[in-house]
Amino acid sequence: MGVVNVTPDSFSDGGQFGSADAAAAYARRLIEEGADILDIGGESTRPGAAPVSVDEERRRVLPVLERLAGCGVPLSVDTRKPEVMRHAISAGAALINDVSALEEPRALQAVTASTVAVCLMHKQGEPQTMQQNPHYDDVVREVREYLERRVRAVEAAGIARDRIVIDPGFGFGKDFEHNLALLRGLRSLSFLGVPVLAGLSRKAMLGRLTGKGPADRVHASVAAALLAIAEGASIVRVHDVAATRDAIAVWWAVRGTIGPAPAQTE
Ligand code: 7PJ
Numbered sequence: 307m308g309v310v311n312v313t314p315d316s317f318s319d320g321g322q323f324g325s326a327d328a329a330a331a332y333a334r335r336l337i338e339e340g341a342d343i344l345d346i347g348g349e350s351t352r353p354g355a356a357p358v359s360v361d362e363e364r365r366r367v368l369p370v371l372e373r374l375a376g377c378g379v380p381l382s383v384d385t386r387k388p389e390v391m392r393h394a395i396s397a398g399a400a401l402i403n404d405v406s407a408l409e410e411p412r413a414l415q416a417v418t419a420s421t422v423a424v425c426l427m428h429k430q431g432e433p434q435t436m437q438q439n440p441h442y443d444d445v446v447r448e449v450r451e452y453l454e455r456r457v458r459a460v461e462a463a464g465i466a467r468d469r470i471v472i473d474p475g476f477g478f479g480k481d482f483e484h485n486l487a488l489l490r491g492l493r494s495l496s497f498l499g500v501p502v503l504a505g506l507s508r509k510a511m512l513g514r515l516t517g518k519g520p521a522d523r524v525h526a527s528v529a530a531a532l533l534a535i536a537e538g539a540s541i542v543r544v545h546d547v548a549a550t551r552d553a554i555a556v557w558w559a560v561r562g563t564i565g566p567a568p569a570q571t572e
Contacts, residue, residue: 308341326369340551347384388412430479446491492537504534505543
C-alpha cells in the first residue's frame with residue numbers, strides 16, 4: 307500500500323503536492339513502482355497535528371480520487387470523517403482506512419451502507435495528545451482484544467468479515483517499547499482470518515533506532531516492512547514503494563507466500 311499524503315503538514319513528506327494533478331502524478335508513479343493499493347489521506351494524524359475541516363479534507367482528497375479513477379489499483383482513503391467517507395465511496399474508493407476503527411456511529415453507517423472494505427486501526431487517545439503518556443499493562447493483548455471487539459462490532463453491523471482488515475496502529479498512542487512489542491507480537495493479531503496491515507514506514511521509532519530524520523529512514527522502513535511480513539502482515543503501508551517491492555521480491559522467492567503461514571494462525 308503506497309502512501310499519498312495530500313496534506314500540508316504530514317511529517318514525512320509534508321507539503322509535497324501543490325495541486326491535485328501533482329498528487330495524482332505521484333500516485334501513478336507509485337503504481338509503476340509496484341503499489342497494489344494507494345492510500346490517499348487529507349488529514350495528518352501525526353502526533354500534535356491540527357484538525358482539518360470536512361470541507362478542506364474533501365477539497366484535498368476528492369480531486370485526487372477523481373483523477374485516479376480507472377488507474378488499475380484499489381484506492382483507499384485515510385479518513386476519520388463520515389462525510390468524507392461517503393463522498394470518497396461515491397467517487398470510487400474501494401477501502402476506507404479509519405484510524406478510529408469506525409467507532410463513530412456515522413462512520414460505521416457510511417461503510418455499512420456501501421460494499422467497500424475497511425481497515426480498523428487501534429489507537430490510544432487522540433492524535434493531538436496521544437504520544438504524551440501512552441500506557442498499557444500488556445500492549446499486545448490489549449491491542450488484540452480491542453481489534454477483536456471492533457471486528458465483532460462491525461460484523462454485527464453488517465460488514466462481512468471478508469471486507470475487514472486490522473492494524474495495530476504503530477505510533478498511535480504507543481511509545482518506542484510498545485511499538486517494538488507490537489512488531490514482535492504481530493503474529494498474535496492473525497486471528498479470524500482477517501488480514502493484518504502494518505504501517506511502520508518512516509515512523510519515529512525508526513528515527514530513534516537510526517538517529518535519522520524521516521526522509522532518511524528508507525532502509526529502516528524496508529527492514530521494518532519485511533519484519534512485519536515475516537510476522538504475518540498481509541499489507542504494508544509504505545512511502546517507499548520501489549524499495550519495499552525489491553525486498554518483497556527477495557522474500558517471495560524464498561518463502562513463496564506473503565502473510566501468515568496457515569499452520570501458525572491462531
Ligand atoms: C497509519 C495510517 C497506520 C493505518 C497513518 C504516518 C501517519 N493508517 N495512517 N495505519 N499511519 N491504517 O503515515 O506515519 O499505521 S498516518
